Amino acid sequence: DAGITQSPRHKVTxxxxxxxxxxxxxxxxxxxxxxxxxxxxGLRLIHYSYGVKDxxxxxxxxxxxxxxxxxxxxxxxxxxxxxxxxxxYFCAISDLGQGEQPQHFGDGTRLSIL
Amino acid sequence: AQTVTQSQPEMSVQExxxxxxxxxYDTSENNYYLFWYKQxxxxxxxxxxxxxxxxQQNATENRFSVNFQKAAxxxxxxxxxxxxxxxxxxxxxxxxxxxxxxxxxxxxxxxTVNP
Numbered sequence: 001d002a003g004i005t006q007s008p009r010h011k012v013t014x015x016x017x018x019x020x021x022x023x024x025x026x027x028x029x030x031x032x033x034x035x036x037x038x039x040x041x042g043l044r045l046i047h048y049s050y051g052v053k054d055x056x057x058x059x060x061x062x063x064x065x066x067x068x069x070x071x072x073x074x075x076x077x078x079x080x081x082x083x084x085x086x087x088x089y090f091c092a093i094s095d096l097g098q099g100e101q102p103q104h105f106g107d108g109t110r111l112s113i114l
Numbered sequence: 115a116q117t118v119t120q121s122q123p124e125m126s127v128q129e130x131x132x133x134x135x136x137x138x139y140d141t142s143e144n145n146y147y148l149f150w151y152k153q154x155x156x157x158x159x160x161x162x163x164x165x166x167x168x169x170q171q172n173a174t175e176n177r178f179s180v181n182f183q184k185a186a187x188x189x190x191x192x193x194x195x196x197x198x199x200x201x202x203x204x205x206x207x208x209x210x211x212x213x214x215x216x217x218x219x220x221x222x223x224x225x226t227v228n229p
Contacts, residue, residue, distance in 0.1 A: 033217070042118075042205055042219035043159075058216060090159060092217075102149055103217055105159035 003027050004106035006091050012112045019078040021109050023091030025071075032074040033092040033103060034058075034066065036085075043090060049074055081113045116141045118208050120220035127196045128228050134181075135191045135223045137206030146210045148182070148189045153222075154202040162204070165189065196227045 003026030013019055023032060031050055035043040035058075045058030047066040055066050063085060065077045078085055088110050092103040117140045127133035139148070150162040165173045165182050172180050177197075181190045193200055206220040 040221060042221040043207075043217075044219070045216050048216070088157070092159075102147075102161050102164055104161070105151075108157050108159075 004091060004093055004104065006089075006106040006109050008109060009107065010110045012114065013081055014114055015082055016080050019081050019111065019113075021076045021089055021091075021111070023074045023076070023093075023106060025074075025093050027093060027095070028071060029093040029095045030071075031094045031096070031103075032068065033094075034064075034074065034076045035090045035092065036060065036087040037090060037108070038087050046076065046089075081111075083113050085111065086113045087111060116143075116208050116210060116218045118206050118218050118220040120204075120206055120223050122223045123221070124224045124226070126226040126228055127193075129196055129198060131196055132192060132194045133196055133225065135193075135204050135206075135225065137189045137191070137220055139187050139189065139206070139208050141187070141208065141210065143210045146208060148180075149207040149209075149217075150178070150180070150189075150191045151205045151207060151219075152200075152202045153205065154199075159205075163191065193225075198227050198229060201225060201227045 005024045007022045033048040034046040037043045044060045049055045049068040067075045088108050090108045091106040094101050094103045119138045146167045148165045152160045152162045163175045163178050177194045179192045203222045205222045209217045
């Protein structure tokens with residue numbers, strides 16, 4: 001299995017509070033991704049990174065920011081959480097940006113915002 | 115923009131039988147990759163099979179195979195000899211071969227294998 005660790009695995013917080021999710025990899029892969037999974041929507045890309053300090057937006061990036069200061073860590077931050085951001089969040093990694101190498105996923109973080 | 119459509123929200127099959135899950139996609143690109151991912155109740159996302167658009171031969175992985183019809187933009191997954199452990203949500207996904215690094219998912223098909 002790809003070495004991907006997401007933390008925390010579960011979190012409950014209140015509207016308006018800041019939240020940071022962490023994705024840590026031990027594979028030294030260049031590309032890292034954050035997705036959210038909601039019923040009826042499948043997985044949707046929030047942000048991705050193609051190198052240290054190189055990030056770009058996905059299709060549902062509003063209300064989220066990311067940072068990547070080291071190859072192994074990709075952080076997702078909700079500056080002021082809203083109930084619409086209640087979701088399951090997945091991190092993924094790949095060594096090549098296109099489909100030559102599939103993305104491998106972490107185990108997900110269930111985030112509930114009350 | 116690419117889109118991926120899975121028209122079957124739910125399906126069921128008897129153990130040991132064969133089932134086919136449908137997926138269609140829309141793209142203007144000529145080179146791309148297609149995937150099927152499995153998500154069991156444990157919530158893990160597990161890669162099942164991968165197809166490269168420039169390869170005409172359909173991909174197979176043990177009991178899993180695909181029927182890739184490039185002109186029709188169709189990518190169905192066939193599961194043979196279904197097992198109880200195949201019960202899961204199945205997602206079809208697409209990634210373009212250009213500078214687009216973004217994996218686009220369908221909404222998923224919930225497959226239940228009945229004993």
